[in-house]
Amino acid sequence: MSSMLIDIASWICLLAGGAFCIVGALGLLRMPDFYTRMHAASVVDTLGAGLVLLGLILQAGLSLVAAKLAMVGLLLFFTGPVAGHALAKAAMRRGLAPLLADADGALSGSSSPTRKQGAESPDKEDTPSKP
Amino acid sequence: MFAAATLALLVTVSLALARAVLGPTVFDRLLATNTIGTCTVLLLAVIGFLTGRPEFLDLALVYGLLNLVGTVAVLKFFHDRQLDDRRRQREATR
Numbered sequence: 001m002s003s004m005l006i007d008i009a010s011w012i013c014l015l016a017g018g019a020f021c022i023v024g025a026l027g028l029l030r031m032p033d034f035y036t037r038m039h040a041a042s043v044v045d046t047l048g049a050g051l052v053l054l055g056l057i058l059q060a061g062l063s064l065v066a067a068k069l070a071m072v073g074l075l076l077f078f079t080g081p082v083a084g085h086a087l088a089k090a091a092m093r094r095g096l097a098p099l100l101a102d103a104d105g106a107l108s109g110s111s112s113p114t115r116k117q118g119a120e121s122p123d124k125e126d127t128p129s130k131p
Numbered sequence: 132m133f134a135a136a137t138l139a140l141l142v143t144v145s146l147a148l149a150r151a152v153l154g155p156t157v158f159d160r161l162l163a164t165n166t167i168g169t170c171t172v173l174l175l176a177v178i179g180f181l182t183g184r185p186e187f188l189d190l191a192l193v194y195g196l197l198n199l200v201g202t203v204a205v206l207k208f209f210h211d212r213q214l215d216d217r218r219r220q221r222e223a224t225r
Contacts, residue, residue: 014133022142029147087161
């Protein structure tokens, strides 16, 4: 009886995780600019991965496999934000402007990278040296 | 049920692949690549259960590590235009 309950819980987790993954990928495909796409893609890293791994852990029971799955989850938990932060920082440094809406809801801003001309980079050492 | 999760992850990978092909900037492509990497880690874990071979989890761990290193290396390349820190310092002091 309890094993059936655990099976049902694991199935629900796996299906919900798969659904969140698809939703995140749809957002990745449909969102209008880079930063909103990053927001959508983080769903895959957090809820999608977390629920799929939780479903697998419930299926594995208390064993070495569950420990390895927990290690995979921990790895994704730490590397996802690191990669996201590096990506957003590199895009900002490169001068990729976020798409903004003004008061009457019209979208403004460019989604194409335009190099800023030194004025908005306070730290001179960190700007890439142009050959 | 593992087959359904596998299918969902494959759909996710193909949508992210479409973004990687369409992506107007290099950062969109990198974001899509990172998402594909995460999905591959999950896919390896689920396929390990689907075929009854949990040894696939070790591959998933290694792939997760390589995914982070790859993303950060490509970002560093696009940030500094080179991967060699010592050369960058030499050019800065010159």
